[in-house]
Amino acid sequence: MATSNRVFSISFPISAPSSHAPLRPAAAARMVGMKTPFYLTPVEIEHDRRLVRRYWRQSLLRMWGALAVGVLILFSVAIGLLSSIAPATGPNTGWRWSVPLSMIWPVLIPFVGVGSMVRHRLKELTEAGTPLTAEMFSARPSRMVLSPLDPLTTYNVCTETLSGLAMGMALGYGGPAVFSYFPFHGRILIGPRRPVWLTQCTEVVVGGEPGQPVEVRIRRRFGLDFFTVQRGGALHAVESVAAHLRTQFEQRERALRAIRREQELERAALNAKLSALQAQVEPHFLFNTLANLKYLIRTDANTAQQMLDHLVGYLQNALPDMRSVSSTLERELALARSYLSIMQIRMGQRLQFRIEADDALLARPFPPAMLISLVENAVKHGLERASRPGAITITAKQLGDALCVQVIDDGVGLTEQMGQGFGLANIHERLQLLYGDKAALSVTAAEHGGVVATLAINKE
Template identity: 90%
Template sequence: MATSNRVFSISLPISAPSSHAPLRHAAAARMGGMTTPFYLKPVEVEHDRRLVRRYQWQSLLRVWAAMAVGIVMLFGFAIVLLSSIGHVMGQKSLWHWSNLFNMVWPALVPFIAINSVVQGRLKELSAAGTPLTAEMFSSRPSRMVLSPLDPLTTYNVCTETLSGLAMGMALGYGGPAMFSYFPFNGRILIGPRWPVWLAQCTEVVVVGEPGQQVEVRIRRRFGLDFFTVQRGGALHAVETVAAHLRTQFEQRDRALRAIRREQELERAALNAKLSALQAQVEPHFLFNTLANLKYLIRTDADTAQQMLDHLVGYLQNALPDMRSVSSTLERELALARSYLSIMQIRMGQRLRFRIEADDALLALPFPPAMLISLVENAVKHGLERASRPGAITITAKQLGDALCVQVIDDGVGLTEQMGQGFGLANIHERLQLLYGDKAALSVTAAEHGGVVATLAINKE
């Protein structure tokens, strides 16, 4: 059977070497007889000789320390064992002691094995184009991440992130990390197995006061892995935890800022809508008042002067309400007093009014331009339609936790015309926007004729 030779051509994009270059180089080398392009080969680096010697000696000292601990424990056990049987064997126990020491002594010089492990690690770093640093063979590296959140939120984000499956898989645990936390001192411990403090334990501590920058300190805790040759696992764990927490902090901060922007937009839209509603002031009142003032100037100068004074007082209280979403009960009562005084001059004996309010309530916050709307309704739909003199009474009192303001007139009572227009609907809509369910407006028939309008606002 004849065979045909096929030629495969592979085109690769030319790019600068990256951290994945060693992986691409190894994969390409495994492909049958292919030559790796020069731009995929990492540039080998020469390590600092002082760091190399320091790495070798530290690795040797760590293993020596582990062996020393083991020898001390072995000698202690041997001493107890030999002393217990010394009464039977006498001086022969010394021969066993010396033989035991001669057997252990050669294990104190593991130069060849340690050096081979260190050289292998150095070759891996050289092949990857990564220079050796002191943190790579440190058993207790550390990192610090600044959190834009408050301390409590930062700690909650840390617990959610460190206990998740993604963190355990990133650390090579094959599942969620073993997790131990101490909320009163802001400390969290994670490791591959129980107990977490014994080996390969990473500690996260949240440090910060309200109003200050919150610091998240990450470090590798002392454990049994201290007595082994460090191959960068401790640094990898610390940097992995820091990277995951930094990402979570940024995501949570973006989410919170988006929520704040949405709330600010809603607040701006609410203020604009309230301003538009408050600007819906009946212009006929001003036009009619100016027309009456013009007539009184020619016929009754003193009354004209009184009306002008009341009009100035009315405008002084009304104009700020057009640009504000907050007022006080005192200002709104003053606005109603000026308005009723003007209407009393215009209507003569047909209008009387009285205002009753405790001094302790005058400084309480009150929505602007609502009371004057109720007063205007009482005059326009109650007294102006009546063929007899009438009176308007305004009262303000506290009932439990609510501030109740009533406008009572003895006019023609509830009529179909009273529900028309934007007055009452305007008040209902503004109350809903400002207070929701914490405020209410009720309009009922008075016991002896007329209308009682009650505006109740919960202070809490």
């Protein structure tokens, strides 16, 4: 026998109870009179009886307090009015008892009102499957959020977040919260209307001990809503503010981590590029020296032995920091001296050199392999092309805040071939990577012929 399955779609307007606890599907189904499906059957919630009694007792005391304040105000006004219209003479005292006796009956009203509101609130919590806690009926709950930022940035994030539309809508204000802040105290007050401190005011205080994470304390301030039956509004406001601030702090922390990670990647790329550039320099002069040594071994063994001694001295100074991005002026001058000694053996009387440097500057940091590149350029492009003897002078001086190292030769001077290799371009690029605008290389013509190469490095 064939059967047909029909699917009906019925929509019901469901009005959630005025509670800040979420309304579960089972509770919504019961509100519209539907039979609750088995998979939406709520978990049975049994509230703590001591908390229920405490909730009822506190609510009753709050209402009595509000009533007492109102009665005192009315009684004071009534006494003032009656005193102004009472006869000046005569023993007429009946009105004195009629006013206070007529105000005794309102004292019994909170018993009925508070009991109804408390039962309704407990029913809402039961339908939502949420057990009653002490914070739910507290008028001054509090929360604390730790910030990964510094105090000033934390305070700025709090002001931006609390004054936004999203925060006001989350608190049920229908728009941005009324905002009041005290930057010198690290305190912020928000509420639905002015004056902020009078009703439903939430306070945020930024503080903490030096060297410790910044603490953001959120609490509900005392206001007129203290004299009402607490239905979780204060706790909802405090938790909403804490949740929004926690989200903003996490977003800022992720952004800072991304920036730090990007900086680390840039630093790693910089070190890799410097190593690659320096690796280009090292074989450049090393292979030339080995080629010269190979030639001398075949032609002059004694001179080859001297060159080998200078090469060993050079390698002893060069190998320890061959992959370092920093050296010292003393080590770089020693490298240059060994190299020029080798080239002097090769060129004979055609090459003379002199090194002048203040002893106080020898320990100054200096980028490796740059000075030797300038010396090699002076030999290759200046003196080797000249048909006469020449000299190279290396000087190191302190000029203001800058360490100035000069390589001066009296060779053929600036030519078109000078700088066609990677030597000078390599130095320019490495200086830019290491020092930015705090270092510079200049190559100019000497006054009496030749070239002056000046490397200036400012202090950090």
